[in-house]
Amino acid sequence: MRHVVNRLLVLIVGLAVIALAIVVIVEVIAELAGADPVLVSWPSVYAWAQRTTWSDAMALGISLLLAAVGMALVIGQLWPSQVKRLPVDSSDHATDAAITRRGLARDLTAAVDDFNGVYPQRVTVRRSRITVRAAAKNAAEPDTLDDAVTASVRDRMDRLHMRRPPHLVMNISRRS
């Protein structure tokens, strides 16, 4: 998701820089040719900068806006992204093998779904933790069923030979 947003931001920033470059080029050529400003009235911009002080509300507002946008960009880029793939062991060091987050979630969901009366509800895959939520209906021996489901899910994970297996958290609720 972030790469899509970033591409959009880069497009906006790029177009803004191109527009600014065109303005500079056009205005310099106009100035050299002795013509009046074409796209931007530089004298009025300069006059505004001469009569506006740093403590003016407008200048302070622009500063705060720049700081806020900058902060948002920095946080947005440094914020850890959601894991997309979890590396698995490979016999070949030149091969970077992995299972996708969605694929792993589906695999674990299928492991839960194999049990009669147990319904997978939500599988959350994080870099270091996997949470599986399920609901058990009319279970005769709830503890035994929980253990069996957990063992099945863990077995699925073990079969994948993940390089850094996330911690598994099982959460099975009861339904009558």
Added chain:
Amino acid sequence: MHADRSNRVALLLLGLLLLAAGTAGVLAAAGVFGSATPDRALADNPVTRYVGDNGHWLWPVAAAVAVIVLVLVARWLYTVLFSTGRIRVLKLRTDSPTAERTTLAASAVAAAVRDEIESYRGVRAAKVRIIGESEQPQVAVTVYTDGDTDLAALRDRVEHGALAHARQALDQPELPIRLDLELTGRVPARVV
């Protein structure tokens, strides 16, 4: 993929720049840079004075720099929006010292690898992309499998079968390959 990393770095640098500029403006308004600064005009600073004194040569230079920036940004945008990173032709290594060169259509190699993987039991589909440089390619493979497939066994089969054959065909035993296994089929109630 590479463009995405560069975008992230560029946006991070831009963010730092804007944050620094905005913070400097707020600090100037607060008088941190001197008690007289809040009452000074924005244009009353050494940079503006320097530009005013040297405008006869500075603005033409600024225009020239603007042309260069315009070209670079336009090229960057083209790369970000339209480049897929795929290679069209692979250059094969030869022992011959002559100028002759053997090339191979990357799409043909990708199709061969894809077809072989798709022939494996449990594989619904495969996607193969060859990216990087013509002489130093990288292969990105996504294998879509059924939910009941033994993924470890399938991964071994793909690695020792199709991927090994690709390395052999390109005469690159160390060919970097990114292999993603994706399960298709039943979708959970909610996957987060």
